[in-house]
Amino acid sequence: MAKITVDGIVYEVNPQNNLLQECLSHGLDLPYFCWHPCMGSVGACRQCAVKQYRNADDKIGTVVMSCMTPASDGAIISIADAQAVKMRSSVIESLMISHPHDCPVCEEGGECHLQDMTQMSGHNYRRYDFKKVTHRNQNLGPFINHEMNRCIACYRCVRYYDDYAGGKDLAALGAHHHVYFGRQEEGTLESEFSGNLVEVCPTGVFTDKTFSEHYTRKWDLQTAPSICTGCGAGCNTTPGERYGTLRRIVNRYHHDLNGYFLCDRGRFGYGFNSSDNRITEASLVSSHADEKGVRKPLTQQEAQRQFDALTAGDVVGIGSPRASLESNLALRARVGVKNFYAGFSAEQQRCMQAVIAINREQGLHCPDIRTLEQADCVLVVNEDITNTSPRFALALRQAVRNRAAQLATDARIPLWQDAAVRELAQNELSPLFILSPQGTRLDDVATETFLSTIAQQVALLSAIANTIDASVGTAATDEDSAEQARRIAAALISATKPTIVSGTSAGSEALIHATANVARALRKYSVQSAAINLCFAMPEVNTMGLALLMEEGGGTLDEALQRLARGNADAAIVLENDLSLRTTPAAIDAAIAGTDSGSAVWVVIDQLHNSFNARAQLLLPVTSFAEQNSTFVNYEGRAQSSHQVFPADAALRPGYEWLTPHDPLSPLLTTSETILFHSAQTLAAFAGAEKLLPPRTGMQALMKSPRQLHRYSGRTAMHAHSNVHESKQPTDRQSPMAFSMEGLSLQKDSSLLSAAWAPGWNSNQAISKFQDEINGELKQGCKGVHLLQRTLPPQSAMAVNSAKAGKKGTFVVYFIDHIFGSDELSAKSPAITARSVGPYLCIGKSEATALGLHQHGLARVSNGDHVVELPVLIRQRIAAGAVGIYCGAEINRHLFAGSVSVAPVNEDDNVLARSRQMFSDLIINDSLINNSESGRG
Template sequence: MITVYIDGKSYQVEEGENLLRTCIKLGIDIPYFCYHPALGSVGACRLCAVKRYRDANDKTGRIVMSCMEPVTDGMIVSVNDEEVKNFRAAVIESLMTNHPHDCPICDEGGECHLQDMVVRSGHTYRRFEFKKRTFKNQYLGPYIHHEMNRCIQCYRCVRFYADYAGGKDFGVTGAHNKLYFGRFEEGPFESIFSGNLVEVCPTGVFTDKTLRSHYTRKWDLTHAPSICNHCAVGCNLIMGERYGQVRRVLNRYNEQVNGYFICDKGRFNYEYINNTDTRILKSRIGATTASEAEVIATLRNLLSGGRTIAIGSSVASVEANYLLRQLVGTENFYADMSLGTWESVAAIRKVYESGNARILSLKDIEQAEGVLVLGEDVYQSAPRLALAIRQTARNKPLRKAQKINIPAWHANAVKTFIGMDRGPLFVAHPQPTWLDEMSLQAFRKTSAEIEQLAETLVALLEGKDVPTGKVADEAKHILNEWADCKSVAIVCGTSLQNKKLIELSAKIASLLQQKNIDSGIYCISPKANSLGLALLANQSMDALQSAPAADHLIVLEPDFDPTESLKPWLKGCKNITVIQHSRNGFTDIANLIVASATIAESEGTFVNAEGRMQRYFSVMPPSEGIAAAWKWLADLQGSMSFDEVLAKIAAEVEHFKRITEVAPNASYRVNGMKIPRQTPRFSGRTSMLAHVNVHEPKPADDKNSPLAYSMEGTKQNTNGALISFYLMPGWHSVQATNKILRELDQVVNARSTGIRIWNS
């Protein structure tokens, strides 16, 4: 630790950081635009200016950019010097000369980092009276709206899209203050990470077109913490709702999982929740609409006679799967996976349970110096993981830069120094993948050949002789490149349905650890809760093909149509019940359809690919006649609250003994108050239902969580799992996440939520 002096006060800080990040950590407000904690510093906007003094005798000082200034022992700076405050105000005024005064109609209005910084600088009156610089906007596809006139030239967008995410169809052209940030020709973005521009941009240049299609002001949204259900990474999200419709999805920071970014699947694939053409809004018995009481009575009648089989769901919550298993018995409970996929997921479970290889988080992988991807096209199966792996290519070359005192946060210097140099990232897959470009070497191999490569690596690490040839040379090349790496990550998964490859991956990680290379494994499971389901089921769906026909089949929230191999067995079932929120092939053949809630209308727990239990909460109550799948199943077994279900799971399933600790229970209060889902700026509550009743309706009561469906409640949230929005006085945009996280450092799990089942 070193000592710095800021406006006359001394602080103990970490050496090596830049001054802006240091001040953010200390809670000292310095305005900024171009800086982003994941992208580093470039000094483009000039807004983070401070005054630095040579020593205690220097009374004049000089203005420096805090994002580009490394902290040094004895450093003396002033943030509030009048000259530097005037400098920052002048920067804001110069930016506003061309910025339109369109806040009332701007999609970003009320949640705009530029607005926050303009207010902070004291700029209230525009003196500039000349013609503004204007641009033509581009069509950028169905998800991103472009409004180039609002640009303040901070370069964040191109630094994220091109440098961080590797996109090639977007860049910057022009000179001086006539810069254009856009595609080289109109058309949809090619990158699956393009949606992050909505949050990366500090103004309204790039905005969410899906929100624009059913727009509402940001302060009028009801928010809730959620988990992405589109892959097994388990990215943390914030869902926003208005008038019973999900209007947008934002990234929710989790240091160990998704950090500051998510993929476009998680951000934009929410419209199925609002789609009344495909949603199941009422339960049905045959062709007749049924009430809740009729559904429960019919199900109890079906369960009382004959043999009942159930198929669990990899996209339904742990709670719903557990209750379904309890209803039919473990021997009659099947996982919704093919035999090959089931065996692969079972192999992942076995590897994790053994504890022989450390289980990595995305943060661990992003910091690794070497990576080997075996048999997975990560960009397709787990996009956010692919983005993390892409960052590893610079980690080993970065060590060379640090030897000549180039800090990791100095983005342009690092980029120039590293150039085309890249770390030892290796990819083995039958087809070309997105990561090939960043890899030191990509191997085109069949599943059997990839397995052979893994076996050769194991043999070499064990000190055994291996036959000479191409595979041996490839394995030796990999190990030679890893020889001086501090850390190595092995990534595998279920795509090739090769369980031996998963076992070999764990063996490689274990042997590397024995050679004092910090290593671990990350196994990609097929869906959002495949691993959670695998901890409850003992058999795959394919086993039904040889099983006797059932008197009654219950299918829980299937996200696939009946397979050809399963159809003959299904025809032998007398009654088929499907618990589902949207129509598909299973609802077409069901005798009883139970209308279940989507992830936006229910609460539950997912287990992601690293074995991390994470909780999601409803952003809105379900409509009448719809209930969460766990609630339907709990009512069948005697009415239970969500907390009572969690307590039963913790008591009866060893792997889930800590499931009650994932998030606070429904009785959790701070100073006797719940945590609000709405911001203090929420408006229009009285008029929303004025056509029904002129009196203000009572907000719905959520009995299954500590969150309130209103703005009433405490601002003093003390648990990160309950963060529904990022909002603090003077900081209204998602750009301020790092500022807000600093303020929340006293909050339990503010930076990283969820509990690992296996803490290896």
């Protein structure tokens, strides 16, 4: 620890950091633009000027940029010095010379870093009388608005988009005062992380287009800490509501997980909440003879009565990996363990059992996202993480820069010297190996991408394990793959933090075991017997939570459907689950036929209409993540609380309220807190989960945390059109938060950080006021509770059955996921729909030529029993002998698992034009696509 003196007060600092970072860490107000806690310093904006003195006798001092000056021991600086103050106010005055008179019509207004810094620097009147520079805007797609006039040229956008997130299509264009931040030509921003520009840009150049469509100022949003439901990563978010609809999602800092950034699925995939597809009322299919099959709406009380009456007997309950832990627990409690079945597909459930066992094994470690960023050698197995668990991909883009960090440390360059570190490292990257059936979006930073089918990957992984530890796995059969295995093994062995990332989306248990075997073999070389990092991405928000619950007993989905097909139940309750995504149509049809013959009923509790729940007799509407308190377990086994943001429409109830028998004498039995507390006491898998519940001591026991900022407006007018007599604010009996602006002040207690705000800091940059130091932990926030303990002793490598090869003349199928479209709920959000594509077939160039398929033409795909016609996408980078199928919402992936044959179909020009249009929206790192179709370089 070093000591520095700021305006006569001595502070303890870390000499590795710069002065700006340390001043902010100690809560001092110092304006800045180009510096960002995640991106280091470049000294471009000159806004953070302070006075530095050589020693105690130096009374004159020199003005320095605090972001470019190390916080060395004994430094004496002054923020309040008159010259430094003058310098900062002159700088902001120059930055504002061409800033338009736009604030009232700017989406950033009220949470604008530029507004905050202008106030802080004391500039208030434009003295410059000459013309303002103006720019034309670009249409950057359905997510981001562009208003280039507002730019102050801090370069943060390109430093984030290009340098941090690896984007290629946003650049600083033009020269001198014509400098322009945009694309070479108008078009959708390609990066899957473009949404973070909204928060990274300190002004209103990049704003959230979906938010602008129903815009509300930050101070008018009702917000609560929430968890993203886009995938199983468990990123922390802050959704905001006004007038009863969800308006936007912004990032909520979590030290271990998402840090400052979200992916675009998480940020823009909230629109399904108020989409037309939403189930808004309970309905029952009439059983009267004269109006058979007619669906009749029910009031909430009628629906509950019908539900209780219909499900009185022997009931099958099918859980869901996208429903909250509480809802699953309530369903299990209602139907009993014997009648509780998982809502996974069969292969998914087997994979999850394997993953949980691996996550319990000592000697391995499941890295959080921050740990992923620190890996110095990464092996990605099969999972296309950019599309299934996108935040991982952003972390791996940082991991490959650890080579640069190493070089800089050796050259004694501080890591915050961003430009210097990049200049030094040039294109040097840490090793990243990818095994994948097709080219991935991470290929541009990968050392090598091995295009291989699952069977080839299993063989290669065995060979890698064998190269690392000869007692494990099987050696490669041919010299090529032996050489590949040696290269990967050598990189993994020489790394200090080797990390292996895979996932369950392929549904291959063999692959999971083969992947784990590599990690197990690596333990021999681990530095100071540190655990080897190994993690598996999860497709849905609570996949791990449901899998843990299944550890406590219960059957599989297949067993449930077979039992229903036999007519061996009085009713089936399906909780938030579209079973047509989990199994074949035949299995569902058989189950429905079985229940029909036995006059059993299907009760489906869900958020959105789909083809499956249209067949249910009783359909119950359920609240979305923003309308209920819930707990979700992420891929690490970390349980996190997601708080209700706003009261739902009266017809909607959380799943656990529908499912828990209502007892008027003790209404508290149905709260999420009680359910969680009860399960923590009774189920071993959830031991410790009660630590998520808010403390009932001190101030928190007496006061609730407000969901509204202190300047929430319009309280006496927002409902006045329906009734001028203001009703009481809705009370929240369930959670430690209130639907109010009153309660514990954020400055006193930020354990429930509804929105980052501090005096003088209206933008999201206010988060530094809630961190114990810059990039540190939140002072009071809850990081979640780890449910998985490493209790199993280290296992020796498991024998792996390699997958069967396909018949001659057929292709091995792998399924493609897309960040926009593969997630069931977010896919129904308008902005995400605008970016998603329909189902298609992906095939290699030589195979396509041999079969006579044309780019964007049609192909007939058949596995003997089922046939489908799909548009063709010919890609250069695809494993030999494999074809990819993107199913979208239209095709059941269980029908085409295994191998298929492909044949051309005579297509007309309309079909070609339609599919060409569709593929033009698809962004793939593949020279064949990008060059031929959209001209992107």
